[in-house]
Amino acid sequence: MKNIILIGFMGAGKTTVGTLLAKEKGMKFVDTDERIVKEQGIRIPDLFARQGEGYFRDLETDLLKRMQEDTNCSVISVGGGMPVREENRTLLKTLGCVVYLTATKETILSRVQRDGSRPMLEGEDLEARVERLMKEREALYRKAAHLEVWTDKRSVYQVMQVVDQETRRFG
Ligand code: S3P
Numbered sequence: 001m002k003n004i005i006l007i008g009f010m011g012a013g014k015t016t017v018g019t020l021l022a023k024e025k026g027m028k029f030v031d032t033d034e035r036i037v038k039e040q041g042i043r044i045p046d047l048f049a050r051q052g053e054g055y056f057r058d059l060e061t062d063l064l065k066r067m068q069e070d071t072n073c074s075v076i077s078v079g080g081g082m083p084v085r086e087e088n089r090t091l092l093k094t095l096g097c098v099v100y101l102t103a104t105k106e107t108i109l110s111r112v113q114r115d116g117s118r119p120m121l122e123g124e125d126l127e128a129r130v131e132r133l134m135k136e137r138e139a140l141y142r143k144a145a146h147l148e149v150w151t152d153k154r155s156v157y158q159v160m161q162v163v164d165q166e167t168r169r170f171g
Contacts, residue, residue, distance in 0.1 A: 003074050003096030004167050007144055009134055010080040010118055011111035012101040013151050013159060018077035020160045028074040032063055032082065039063075048119040057085065064091040071095065081120065083144035084137060092144055097167050100145035101159070105131055107152050146170060 004021065006014040015031055022029035036059050037043060047056055060082050067076070068091065076095070082088050092098050103111070108130055112121060121129055142148070147166050151159050 003071060003076055004163070005076045005078060005092055005096050005098045006101055006163070007078055007083050007092065007098060007141055008080065008101035009103065009108055009130075009137065009141075010121065011108045012080070012103050013111075013156060014077040014080075014101055016156050017101065017151075017159050017163060018075045020156055021163055022075040024160060024164065025075070030067075030071060030074045030076045032060060032067075032076065032078045035063060036060070036079075043117075045116055045119050053119075057081065061085060061088055061091070064088055064095070067091075067095060080137075083140050089140070089144040093146070097147065097170050098145045099163055099167065100141045100148045101151050101163075102141075102148055103151045105134055108134070 004027075006018045008014055018031070019029050021027075033044060036047075036056070040047060040059065042050070044056070047059075060079060064078075064082070078092070083092060105127075109127060112118065112126075112130070114121065114126060116122075120133065123129060147170060149159060149162050149166060154162070
């Protein structure tokens with residue numbers, strides 16, 4: 001156990017903050033998207049295109065189950081959709097201290113781009129998509145998390161420091 005898990009919307013900074021936090025604390029860093037890509041040998045947009053979102057979501061749940069056994073003392077960044085499933089929310093909480101990195105829609109829009117790497121953001125009207133998905137997910141992120149940390153107007157280093165302080169206090 002003793003993992004720190006970062007959840008939140010695409011562009012919240014989970015991977016960037018997680019990498020820095022792991023380095024600072026001398027912990028391992030695990031990114032669930034990266035593990036899935038490595039294990040499946042295929043990029044996420046291609047996986048979505050060929051097998052569909054449902055298949056990817058099943059892979060996420062399967063990975064979370066395996067992580068209960070094989071992941072300790074790590075900072076874990078999970079894909080933005082991971083906490084949507086109730087089963088995953090339970091699995092995340094048993095894995096360690098879950099931190100929800102939040103950001104306003106404006107901040108998220110300034111950070112995410114249509115670079116083809118995020119299938120959930122493909123299609124018309126990026127802003128409307130982000131707004132809808134954020135609304136759908138906000139309560140679920142809150143349910144999944146032990147702690148919440150704002151990232152707006154904070155540097156990556158500052159967010160990392162707040163996450164470190166808050167998770168230490170959490171125990
Ligand atoms: C997704 C977020 C992505 C990735 C996949 C689906 C989502 O991860 O898991 O494209 O549904 O929010 P990031 O949050 O790291 O971009």
